[in-house]
Amino acid sequence: VANNALELINYLESSYAKKKGLSSKIVRETMYNAVDLIITISKLADNKHKITSILELNKNKSGDIVLKEIFAFKSKGILKNNSIDGEFQLYKYQPRAYKKIKNQNIDSVDDIFESLK
DSSP: OOSSHHHHHHHHHHHHHHHHTOOHHHHHHHHHHHOOOEEEEEEOTTSOEEEEEEEEEEEOTTSOEEEEEEEEEEEEEEOTTSOEEEEEEEOSOOOTHHHHHHHTTOOTTHHHHGGGO
């Protein structure tokens, strides 16, 4: 259906808007309220599947719904055993979902996001 998160959001938006006869803005607002995180899994050069991005729907200054990346896998190259070497990059951004996680009394992510306040 889609090659990345933005294509997926656009596909869902257009399909649902057409089927239900709703405006794209209403569909995006519904997705914004319903979807906490989007996790992208990709097949890498070593033929293994890996989580490559964790995103959330957010709003920009003008109120439009946009995708905001929280984590991204950055490849450093291929190791001698043909596996992909890399690490996750944390963007300087505290996601909306963090509040929901905290409200569930889950503290194991505090060390990741507390410093970004």
